[in-house]
Amino acid sequence: MEKKKIVLPGEFLSTEEEFAAGRNTFDSDDGNVYSKIIGSVEQDNQTKEVSVKPTVDWNGLKRGVIVLGRVELVKDSAVMVTLMLEPGNPKKQILVPGSAMIPIRNVSRDYVERLKDVFKVGDIVRARVAKIMPGPTVDLETNQPDLGVVKAFCSHCRKPLHQFGPNLKCMVCGSTESRKLARAYSTK
Ligand SMILES: [Zn+2]
Incomplete structure (x- = not known):
């Protein structure tokens, strides 16, 4: 063909x-x-x-559905996310990069001053589909305890970060970082 x-x-x-x-x-x-x-x-x-x-497979993608995505870009007003069926497997993307985003107002129930303080490029996020618009673009939300970053990587050395209370710590270089964490942050 x-x-x-x-x-x-x-x-x-x-x-x-x-x-x-x-x-x-x-x-x-x-x-x-x-x-x-x-x-x-x-x-x-x-x-x-x-x-x-x-090219987008819209099967099952509708308002309220929980998705996993990888943060591609953190801007002042929104975080751009690539949606995936399996995080870490680029072949399992269900949307093209940058076509989903988390607007700053959808991030948390708490006030978020700067998106750069709660998301970083490469983070894996668990989010809910808030709105689907023509384009296609998808608005996501993480303003629930079970939604947010489920896996994050050190912004200095890229090693996986471990959770210590409300913060994340790199066991390799000692860097301490913050994110909008999901309840089920991965410790693996
Ligand atoms: Zn590190």
Whole structure:
């Protein structure tokens, strides 16, 4: 089977003369057709339409579902997360990187001043799907005791951190760190 071309939102697909805008695409004033979503390109030579099929597996992903994700980026207003079926196995991603996020207001019931103090890149988080929006993007929340970071790595030497009371400690370099921890933080 021919390998399908994967496109990003806003990526050029065709001129309107060649193919009309089909599913998950839009035509622009410049006479070109662009993708609305991340997915694979499908050109129908009969109907002369170009469409994009979502690469995201939405099976079972809905509001209230508990997911695991890896923190990719910590910004001022939100944490970008890659959702996974199995943490540590990049082949088991269920969404493309950066398409899920935890907005700062969804992090905790306590006041969070700086997201950098409660999440770090590489952390594995247990979160609940709060909202699914077109794009696709997913808003997550960790504002329950059972939600938050379940595994974290030392920001100095990348070794797994161990929990000591409310904090985390690196047994290799001695660094002490804080996170928004889930009740079931992994000690392994
Ligand atoms: Zn360390």
